[in-house]
Each structure stands twice: as structure tokens, then as C-alpha cells.
Amino acid sequence: MGGIYLDHQSAMPLDPRVLEFAKTCLVEDFGNPSALHSVGLSAKTAVEEARAKVADLINAEDSSSIIFTASATEANNLAIKGTALRNAAKGKKILASSIEHISVLNSMKELQKGGFELTLAPVDGMGVVDLSALESLLSKETVLTSIMYANNEIGTVEPMQEISEMVQEKGMFLHADAVAAEGRVPIDVQKDGIDLLTISSNDMYGPQGAAALYVSPKVKLQPSLVGGGQERGLRPGTENLFAIAGMGEAARLARLEMANESERLKHIRDRLIEEISKLDEAYLTGHPTKRLAHHASFRFSRIEGESILLTMDAMFGIQISTGSACSSRTLEPSHVLLAIGLKHEEAHGSMVMTLGRDNDPSQVSSIVGAVNQTVQRLRMLSPL
Amino acid sequence: MKQIGYSEKVMEHFMNPRNVGVIENPDGYGKVGNPVCGDLMEIFIKVLDDKIEDIKFRTFGCGSAIAVSSMITEMAKGKSLDEAMKISRKDVADELGGLPPQKMHCSNLGADALHEAIKSYWVKIGKLKQEDITKDESHEGDACPAQ
Numbered sequence: 016m017g018g019i020y021l022d023h024q025s026a027m028p029l030d031p032r033v034l035e036f037a038k039t040c041l042v043e044d045f046g047n048p049s050a051l052h053s054v055g056l057s058a059k060t061a062v063e064e065a066r067a068k069v070a071d072l073i074n075a076e077d078s079s080s081i082i083f084t085a086s087a088t089e090a091n092n093l094a095i096k097g098t099a100l101r102n103a104a105k106g107k108k109i110l111a112s113s114i115e116h117i118s119v120l121n122s123m124k125e126l127q128k129g130g131f132e133l134t135l136a137p138v139d140g141m142g143v144v145d146l147s148a149l150e151s152l153l154s155k156e157t158v159l160t161s162i163m164y165a166n167n168e169i170g171t172v173e174p175m176q177e178i179s180e181m182v183q184e185k186g187m188f189l190h191a192d193a194v195a196a197e198g199r200v201p202i203d204v205q206k207d208g209i210d211l212l213t214i215s216s217n218d219m220y221g222p223q224g225a226a227a228l229y230v231s232p233k234v235k236l237q238p239s240l241v242g243g244g245q246e247r248g249l250r251p252g253t254e255n256l257f258a259i260a261g262m263g264e265a266a267r268l269a270r271l272e273m274a275n276e277s278e279r280l281k282h283i284r285d286r287l288i289e290e291i292s293k294l295d296e297a298y299l300t301g302h303p304t305k306r307l308a309h310h311a312s313f314r315f316s317r318i319e320g321e322s323i324l325l326t327m328d329a330m331f332g333i334q335i336s337t338g339s340a341c342s343s344r345t346l347e348p349s350h351v352l353l354a355i356g357l358k359h360e361e362a363h364g365s366m367v368m369t370l371g372r373d374n375d376p377s378q379v380s381s382i383v384g385a386v387n388q389t390v391q392r393l394r395m396l397s398p399l
Numbered sequence: 400m401k402q403i404g405y406s407e408k409v410m411e412h413f414m415n416p417r418n419v420g421v422i423e424n425p426d427g428y429g430k431v432g433n434p435v436c437g438d439l440m441e442i443f444i445k446v447l448d449d450k451i452e453d454i455k456f457r458t459f460g461c462g463s464a465i466a467v468s469s470m471i472t473e474m475a476k477g478k479s480l481d482e483a484m485k486i487s488r489k490d491v492a493d494e495l496g497g498l499p500p501q502k503m504h505c506s507n508l509g510a511d512a513l514h515e516a517i518k519s520y521w522v523k524i525g526k527l528k529q530e531d532i533t534k535d536e537s538h539e540g541d542a543c544p545a546q
Contacts (some may be wrong), residue, residue, distance in 0.1 A: 316482055319437055320414075324407075337436065339461070348437070360434040368465035391433055396465060398441045398457035399434060 018332030019378050022202040023168045023309060023371035024195060025336055028267060030220035033280065037222065037261035046256050049245065062254050065263025069227050072266040073193075073212060074203040082228045082246045083259050087097045087215035088118035089239075090228040091161075093192045093250065094211040097236035098159045099131060106156030106187065108132045112144045112163065112173075116192055119161050120350075136162075140356050141302040142171035150181055157186035164196035164212075166213040168338050168351040168367060169301030170310030172200060179208030188234055194218050194226075198269035199277055199307050210234050214266075216258060220372070221265030225258035277308035280370045283379060287311045287368060290383040294390060300352065308372040314357065318393035320365045326392060331385035340364040406496035409466040416465055418472035420455040426523065429515025431508045438464045442472070442512040446520055451475050451483055456512070463498050464506040470495050471509030480517050486510055 020295040035148045040061055046054035048062050063078070099109055111123050113135040127133040136149045144162055153160065160182045165172040175191060182189040190211040193202055193234070198219035204212055212236060215226040242251030288311050291297055296316040304325060315323070320339025327333045338349030339362070348362035368382075405413070422443035432439040438460035445453035454476050458468040471491050475483045488510045492498045498507060521527040 030402050317459065317462075319460050322465060325410070326411060327464045329410060359436075363434070363437040396416065396457060397459040398430070398439060 018328075018334065019296050019382060020334050020373060021368040021370065021382070022334045022336045024218075024367065025371040026223075027217055027220050027371060028373075029222055029261070030268060032268065033221055033261045033264045035316065036264040037257050040256040040260045042294070045256065047241065048256070054248070058254075058256055059259045061256060065259045065266075068263035068267040068270075069214070070229075072197070072202070072270045073214065073229055074205055075229050076205060076232065079247070080229050080232060082230055082255065083248050083262075084226045084228060084246075085224055085252075085255060085258075087192070087213050087218075087226040089250075090213040090215075090226045091116065091118040091190075091192055092122045093236065093239050094213060094228055094230075095119060095159060095161060096126060096239060097249070098188055098190065098211065098234060099126050101237035102158045103131075104193050106154075106158040108134070108154060108157040110134050110136060110149075110152055110157050110160040110183070112136050112138060112161075113139050114142055114166050114169075114351045115163055116167070116194070117163060117350075118190055119163070119190075123161070138171075138354055138378070141305075142166055142169045142351070142355050143302060143305065144178065145174055146177060146181065149178065150185065153181060153185035155186070157182075159188050159190060160186050161190040164191045164193035165180065165200065165307050166301065166351060168349055168365075169312050169355065170195075170306035171302040172196065172305050172307060175207045183208055194306060195310075196280075198273055198285075199267075199309060201273065204229055204231070216262035216265060218323040219262075219265045219269040222258040223264040224255050227262065241399040263363065276372065280374070281308040283370055283374055283376055284308060284311050286376065286379045287382060290379065291386055294387055297390070300355065300357075308370075310368075311370075312365065312367045314352070314361055315364045315366065315390050317364070317397050317399040318390060319363050322393050323364070323366050323389055326389040327385055330389070331381075333382060333385050336367045336369075338367065340365050403530040404499060405462055405466075406498075408494075412466035412469040412495065413462045416454050416456075416469035418469065418476070419457065421457065422453060422455050425516075427516040427518075429517075429518030429519060431511045431515060432452060432460070432464075434459060436462065438506055438508060440464065440468050440508045440512045442468070442509075442516045444475075444513075444516045444520065446480065449481075450477060452477075453464040456509075461502070461506055463495075463502040464508065466495055467491055467498075467507055467509040468512070471513050475513055479488065480520070484514060484517055486513065522546050 044057045046058035046060035066081045067078040069081045137145045188210040191209045192213045196216040210231040212229040217223045238249045245251050300312045320337030352362035426446040427444040430441040440458045443455045454472045456468040483496035488507045
């Protein structure tokens with residue numbers, strides 16, 4: 016419909032080069048990687064090539080450190096519950112930031128019901144983890160700490176190296192959910208000192224249905240599923256060949272193209288932030304500079320986010336997202352926006368724009384114009 | 400968002416809301432909801448010969464809250480006060496071709512706001528006493544699902 020898609024954090028189109036690369040896995044190299052005949056072996060080769068490409072993207076020491084799963088939610092569950100349960104004898108404290116993805120927080124809460132002691136580390140008003148609070152919460156019994164590499168709702172990038180030094184010194188294992196950061200900032204699990212890291216395929220233009228968990232050789236995990244021993248027994252089940260091969264190719268392209276693409280998107284992002292922040296009672300959410308290159312997020316006083324989303328879509332053909340309560344299943348406003356100190360009524364008026372390959376600088380004026388008209392229209396309707 | 404699925408009628412009223420605005424010196428005024436919960440709605444009425452001669456609204460809230468407000472003003476305009484008092488939340492939702500289940504409670508405040516406006520008029524003309532009005536508190540403060 017010739018619109019402008021600005022919701023790349025929710026879903027991304029498949030890169031045509033990835034489709035071209037991976038489609039042979041659907042029709043020719045369709046085998047079961049566990050089968051020993053030639054068709055099975057070529058499928059096995061496709062999986063192992065993908066594993067190596069994903070390992071390269073995050074500079075994992077060995078491709079065997081990469082475990083493929085079906086989603087980032089599954090990888091987060093495996094990382095958190097798998098690590099805590101397997102290492103429970105060493106300690107029963109678990110720690111996360113208050114702005115983690117719900118799949119991280121709910122995995123942690125499940126462990127809490129099973130007797131683990133859960134603490135959430137606060138963040139400041141821009142969404143940066145409070146390092147002194149984190150330090151005071153860490154102890155030798157803290158078997159797992161989970162801090163996201165960057166936040167999907169407010170774009171803030173966390174100081175991972177400082178966090179990992181702290182966890183190494185005072186606690187045990189560090190998991191990072193890097194779904195928002197992957198393909199946007201260079202990730203080096205060795206240099207960053209990360210023990211477990213979650214990335215997903217679709218967040219770098221790969222097919223949906225694949226994700227990966229990096230597991231450092233020093234971490235032992237308890238699998239969530241049991242079965243035929245695929246993925247070193249940590250994630251049994253016949254491989255989703257197309258999605259995995261596609262994820263590998265997407266990771267390879269992301270590694271090569273990330274720097275230029277992030278630089279390009281950063282210019283668009285900065286212009287959006289500059290122009291939209293000029294509107295009446297419009298405020299940037301998240302960190303002004305330590306933020307993802309493709310991410311511009313705001314809140315507007317006196318109007319509600321779902322109405323912003325619907326107006327932008329129906330009137331201007333522009334797709335954005337919101338942390339408003341009304342757009343969620345639970346009808347609760349985003350825990351991330353509350354964690355950075357917004358009041359409920361402020362959190363209701365949020366708007367998130369995430370850029371991608373199809374966006375270009377020529378769209379900025381249309382986007383800003385649409386936001387301006389949307390805000391004016393809804394404020395005219397509002398009694399506040 | 401994928402679970403929302405508004406009807407065409409909801410979207411039509413959301414995009415082209417009827418009777419938006421304020422009536423100066425209204426005969427009746429009703430306000431329900433709470434910005435903390437994400438929905439706040441106010442309705443103004445002008446009464447002539449015991450009928451709703453004019454009606455206006457202003458709403459802070461999601462798509463369904465705005466569509467509901469618009470629809471209730473359309474349904475109430477021209478009706479007698481007694482008839483208008485009988486319009487229920489369900490009537491409004493039905494007239495809009497249905498609302499997603501999770502929106503039935505939080506955003507479906509139109510009937511409540513209308514009833515409050517009518518009651519405030521009845522108080523003004525002495526038909527009701529202020530203390531006889533039992534205000535529906537279900538959308539106020541700590542009752543909203545977000546709290």
C-alpha cells in the first residue's frame with residue numbers, strides 16, 4: 016500500500032538474498048541432518064555452515080557454542096532456567112534488570128516459584144542499568160544475571176563490558192538478550208565477557224522460526240526439552256532447516272553490512288528525534304546518545320498510544336508501535352516505561368519507531384508531518 | 400496489536416468521530432474514567448423538552464474509547480432522557496459491530512458518561528438529589544486493570 020514501515024523491532028521482511036540462499040533447503044537439500052545418507056549429510060552441512068556464520072557474527076570462540084532454537088523466547092528460557100537449574104548447587108540467587116523482555120522476566124519468575132531468590136536491578140531515567148545497585152545486589156550465590164544488550168522499547172544500549180566485569184568479579188554467569196542489538200551494534204561475546212547470549216533470525220532480516228543461544232564452553236545447561244540429542248542435547252528436535260540456513264546467511268550479511276547500515280540509519284534517526292522533539296509536549300524516551308542507531312522512541316502528553324498507532328496507520332500508512340496499556344494483552348502499560356520512572360498516564364502516550372533497510376532520509380518530512388497531525392488530532396479530541 | 404481486530408465500524412467512528420467538542424453552559428455534564436487507566440471521557444448535553452437536543456464529547460483513550468464516545472453521542476442525540484438512560488454499554492458495543500473482549504470493560508465508558516450527564520441535569524432541575532446519585536466507581540483510581 017506504499018506506506019512507511021517503522022516497526023522493525025516487531026518484525027522484519029526477509030532479505031531476498033537470504034531467501035535465494037536458503038530456499039534450496041526447502042526443495043533440494045531438504046534432508047534430515049541426522050540421517051547418514053547423502054541428502055541428510057548436505058542438510059547437516061547447511062546447519063553447520065549456518066552455525067559457523069552465527070558464531071562469526073558474535074565472535075564466539077567455537078561454532079559448537081551456538082545452539083539453535085525456534086525463537087528468542089525459547090533461547091531466553093533455555094539460558095535462564097537451564098543455567099539456574101543445572102547450577103543450583105552453587106547458588107540460588109538470580110538477578111535481572113527491571114527492563115528485560117517479558118520472556119526473561121517470566122523465566123526468572125518461574126524459577127522464583129521453584130525456590131530461587133529473584134532481585135531486579137533498577138535503571139536510571141534513560142534506561143541505563145544502575146551499576147552501583149547492580150554491584151550491591153550481586154553475590155557469590157548469584158548463579159545467573161541477565162541484562163539485555165539493548166532495550167527494544169527505548170533503544171538504550173547497556174554498558175555490557177562494565178556489567179560483565181562486575182558479574183565476573185562478584186557473581187557467576189551473565190546472560191545477555193541481544194535481540195534488539197544484534198545486527199545493529201558489533202557484539203563480541205569474548206571481549207564483552209558474556210557467558211550466554213540470545214539472538215534471533217528475523218531481527219536481522221532472516222526467516223522467522225529460528226534463533227540461537229550462545230553458550231560459553233564454561234557454562235553447563237539443563238535442557239528444557241528431551242529427545243533425540245540434536246544441538247548437543249540442549250535443544251533436541253529435527254532442525255528447521257530453512258530458517259536455520261537463512262539465519263546463518265542473514266548473520267553473515269549483517270556482519271558485513273552492519274557498520275554502513277547503522278551509520279545510514281543513525282542520520283535518519285537523529286533527524287526524526289530532532290524534529291519530533293520540537294513538537295509540543297513531545298519527549299524522547301531512552302538515552303539520547305547511547306542508543307540503537309535505528310531506534311527513535313517518544314512519549315506525548317495528553318494522548319494515548321494505541322490511538323497514535325491507529326491514526327498513523329489508517330490516515331498516513333505509517334506503522335509504528337507503542338507501549339501503551341491499551342495495545343497489550345494484559346492492559347498494563349509497559350514495565351520498561353514504568354521502570355524509567357514514567358507515571359502510568361505518561362506511559363500510555365508512547366510511540367516507538369524502528370528503522371530498517373527500506374527507510375531513507377526522504378521519508379523524514381512525511382513522517383514528522385504525520386506525527387504532528389496525529390498528535391494535533393488526538394489532542395483536539397482529548398479533555399486533558 | 401495482532402489480537403485487537405477492530406470492526407470496520409469502530410475504525411470508521413475512530414477516524415471520523417461525530418459530535419466532538421464542548422458545549423458552553425451545558426445542561427448536563429458527565430465525566431468517567433481516569434488518565435492513569437488510559438481512558439477518560441466527558442460528555443456535555445443540551446436538553447430541550449426533556450430530549451437531548453445537542454451532545455458533545457471529548458475523550459482521552461484508545462481507538463475503542465474514541466469510537467464508543469462517538470457512537471453513544473449519535474445514539475443519544477434526539478432521544479428522550481428516559482430513553483437515553485436505557486442505552487447500555489452492550490448496546491453501544493453491539494451498534495459498533497462488537498468490541499474485542501479485553502476492551503469491553505476498560506474502554507466502553509460511553510454509556511456511563513452519558514448516564515452521568517443526564518443525572519447531573521436531573522439534579523439541576525430538582526428531579527434527583529445529589530446524594531441519591533450512586534456514582535459508578537468501577538473505572539476510578541485503583542479499580543483500573545493497570546493498577
